[in-house]
Amino acid sequence: MYQGKARVCGSSNTENIRMNDSQIIWNGKRYKDDEISWQSPVTGTVYGTIFNFKEQLDAMNSKFKQEPYQAEPNRPILYVKPRNTINAHLHEVQLPSDVKEVQINATLGIVIGRNATNISEQEALNYVEGYTVVNDVTVPHDNFYRPNIKNKVRDGFCPVGPWIMEKREVPNPEQLMVWTFINDELVQVQNLNDLVRPIPKLLADVTEFMTLFKGDMLLVGVPHNPPTATAGDTVRIEIDQIGCLENTFVADVGGGRL
Amino acid sequence: MKQARVACFGGIHDAWEVEGKLQLRDGRIVDSDAVIWLPPVEAGTIFALGLNYADHASEISFKAPDEPLVFIKGPNSLLGHNGQTRRPSGVETMHYECELAVIIGKEARNIKQAEAYEYVAGYTVANDYAIRDYLENYYRPNLAVKNRDTLTPIGPYVVDKESIPNPMNLFLRTYVNGELKQEGSTKDMVFDIPYLIEYLSSFMTLHENDVILTGTPKGTVNVREGDEVVTEIEGIGALRNTIVGDHVFNR
Secondary structure, eight states: OEEEEEEETTOSSOEEEEEOSSOEEETTEEEOGGGSOEEOSOOSOEEEEESOBHHHHHHHHHHHTSTTTOSOOOSOEEEEEOGGGEEETTOEEEEOTTOSEEEOOEEEEEEEOSOBSSOOTTTGGGGEEEEEEEEOOBOOOOOOSSOOGGGTOSTTOEEEEEEEEEGGGOSOGGGOEEEEEETTEEEEEEEGGGBSSOHHHHHHHHHTTSOBOTTOEEEOOOOSSOOEEETTOEEEEEETTTEEEEEEEEEOOSSSOO | OEEEEEEETTEEEEEEEETTEEEETTSOEEOGGGSEEEOSSOOSSEEEEESOBHHHHHHTTOOOOSSOEEEEEOGGGEEOTTEEEEOOTTOOOEEOOEEEEEEEOSOBSSOOGGGGGGGEEEEEEEEOOEEGGGOOSSSSSOHHHHOSTTOEEEEEEEEEGGGOSOTTSOEEEEEETTEEEEEEEGGGBSSOHHHHHHHHHTTSOBOTTOEEEOOOOSOOOBOOTTOEEEEEETTTEEEEEEEEOGGGGTO
16 A cells, blocks of 8 residues: 545545555545545645756747747746646536637646755755646647736646655656546656656755745646647546546536636 | 734734734734734735836836736745845846735635625735846746745735725835835726736636735836835835845855
8 A cells, every 4th residue: 555645525634545556545444536525635836837848848949049038948937826726636627618628738746745945956855745646737828928827727727636645655756657548548648757857956946946835836847749638528647656637627617606 | 904914922913003003813012113024914826917007018118918917926925014035146137016915805706897896805015026137038927036935025914995995096106225216106007906806707716815916117126135125005004125135044
C-alpha cells in the first residue's frame, strides 16, 4: 500500500489514506475509487508554469526572437489558477456556452509541505509534501504575450487529485510518464524527464522572488500540443506512481451556479 | 466603519477605528502606532488591472484597452500598513501604483452592473508596486514583476461600502518622502467598478474576500531604498510603506 493525503466527503482538512491499484483505506475502512466523494486535496494557491517542457520550448524557439516577444523567456513564467477553478476527481467539468472545446493540459502538481522562501536547489525537496495529478483545462489560444485570463480561470477548470501521493513514495518523479486518455483512447504521453527546469531548480527559481506557502501547489509545466476535449468526453490522466484523475466534460446548461 | 487586522498584546485581532484609536473585538483600546498592521483582509483571489486609467496607459506608451486587462496575484505579495518592501539590488526601475482595492462581499456570478455594488463589502488602498527590470513579454505583467514577496502593501483599513457613497469620484495621491508625486481621480478609470464586477463574474464565480485592484493613474516614478511612500485615497485611508534594500533581508 502507498501512503497519501486526501480530502473526502466534506472534510475541510486533508486526511491520511492508504491505497493500491484496487482499493483505498480511509479511517480503517476499505473503499473503491468511485465510492468516495473526492474533493481537491490542495486548498492553497495554485501556480502554473509555461515553457517548462523542452518540446514546447523548442517548438516556440523561432517565435521568441520575433514581436511581440523579442527575447527568450528568462525567469519561470507563471500564472495563477484561482480558487474558483479548483475541481476534483470524478467531478464534472462544465464547459461554458462560449467554449466549445478545451485543451487538456495534463501535468504534475508539486504540493508544498513547508513555507518556502528563497530556497536552494539542494534543499528544495525538503519543502515538498508530495505530488498529485492536475488537468490545467484551458481555452485554446496561441498568444503568450498577454493572454486573457478567461482562457484559464473558468469555474472548475482545474481538476486536481485524487490525492497527494507522499514524497517518500515517489523517489524519482522526473522518471515518470504522464498518460492522457480521452474516452479510453491514449492521446498523449508526456515524459517528465523533459523538464527545462527540473523540480528542484524550478522551486529554487520561483521561491527566489515569491514565497510558496505550505499547501500551495506549483505545476511543473504544460505539455506541447495538448489534446482537446469537448462536451461528452471523459478524460483520464494517469501519472505512474502518483494516481489517476478522471473527469467528464459536460455543456453548462444553467448559465452559472447561482 | 473602518476595520483592520492588527497584531498586538501577543495576538492577532480584528480592530475598528474609534476616535483615532483602535478598538479590538475584545474591547481593548490601543494606539494605532502601537500595533503591527496586517493586510486588512485575508484575500482570496487577487485581481489586478493593467492600464485602467487612460493617462497612465499613455504614460507607459500603451493605448487604453478595449477589454479589461486583468492579471492575478498570489497572497504572498501582500503586506500591511507601515511595512517594508524589498527593492532588490541592481534594480533600475521600481515604481509604486496607488490603487483603489475593492473587497468582494459575497459569491457573485453573472452579475449585472446595476446590481454590482450589492456584491461589494468595502474598499481599501493598495500600492501595487512593479519592478520593470523583470518584465518579460510572456503572460505580462509576469509574476516576477508584480508578484514578489512584499510588493503589494494593502490597507490600513477596509472601509465599508456604506461609508463611501460614490467610489467612482475619489482623489488618489501618492507622496514620496512627503512630496506629492502622483495625483488622479477614480472617475478617470477606463472600466469602473460595476463594469469590472459584471465583466469578471460573466466568466467566473467571485467569492467573499476576493480583491480587485482597479489600476493606477499617471504619475508613477522610480523609488529608491530608504524612500517612504504613502498612497492615499480620499475617504479610504493613507497607506504608508518604506523601501528597503537586500541587506535587510540578508541577501
